[in-house]
Amino acid sequence: MSEFPKGKKLVSIIMPAYNCEKFVDKAINSVLSQTYNNWELIVIDDASKDNTVSIVEEFSDLDNRIHFYKNEENKGVSATRNRGISIAKGEWIAFLDSDDLWDSSKLEKQMIVAERCDAKFLFTGSSFINEEGNSYKGVFEVPSKVSYKSLRNHNVISCSSVLISKLFFSNIKMEDDSMHEDYAVWLKVLKIEKFAYGINEPLLIYRISRSSKSGNKIKTLRMTYKVFRFVGENKVNSIYFTFRHVLSSVLKKYIKIKLVK
Template structure:
């Protein structure tokens, strides 16, 4: 790490990637274009078989803040994010999936909000694009803060919008790719009494893909149920909160896909 960098203000951005040659340059450029400049980007390839690695290497030559890491074998998104967290130099962690993008003011607005409020866990609203980069009309609005109890009713925290203190991962890791692993982590962190603070602006540009976990609705419902079981809720309570999620998700996507 550069000796001149203030570790307390440094944001370590974790970007796991796998066969994402079509979108990864846009994702990385959205980081390079941030108005907040105190960042490092850890791009961790999880065994890509397309031109993803070549694109990352070329971009890393243009900006020394980009660090390329390659897993020896495919480990899945949870393990890959955990590797990124373990290698991070910053006091702050942000996540960005390799097919999503950020508004150029995303980090600056979150860091200013954190400085003003002493928040340690922040997230933002989202706009949505399809696989061809075309915007949907609706945006996802978020509350100004979320508790553990509120988050059980609906996951309003998009992983690629999160900015969070690294210390909160000292005893909590991402696990189990057969569920919504990020949601499970947010619940476990908030259950310790931490609050998550939302910035109600579409600072995340989220790409809806047919191949994503959330793209298959039946699979997504099952994965939500697994989250509640994983954090220790009994089957009946888990079914109840899963049903709440289905209702909220229908409302969410109806608004996003509005004509």
């Protein structure tokens, strides 16, 4: 039996979509399977050139909780997520990239913790799959909570695992796709909110893509450095936390995972 009390608050799920015909149906189906059912899914196509639009339109015709919008031209992930947030009707915002998946209990477990801990910013652990959907051994474990100071050392918050109060976005937006735009937002939020609360279960199934922004390690260094400068750290601190962050990411997230044969 669910522990969630009283009335269920609306969760607005933001999903940018760009040339994702291979994966988007699986992402949407993982939303449809949620045990917490008071949600709206806002899918925004960012000027795809494949069959993404027709696939998402089929889903939106079948379930009136799925709302589909199109950018007239390619805007990038930050602007697309910001547009989704501006449209959202829920008190809560969740993010799900079009190639990732959720465990069916993801939203329900987060809403229970939000109620129990009076939490306004939550995230979860992850398991991993490749582009073909094959699983990796091992999971990405997360702490029960993080602060601004601890998050500077290692970004343990995967964007597709986040559930966060919409109130934070009255003054904060995702900016600049040339950096880790979601990480910058989490740090900005944690300058306001004392903690983000983690659920140490792999409720996010994260797809590791060969074309991801973090695939090029030199590029990752630059993007991470830009995050720290963006949130107000000086140059010396930004260099220090960049190298510490990247080292932690490699050791804790990627080295331990292997494809299940």
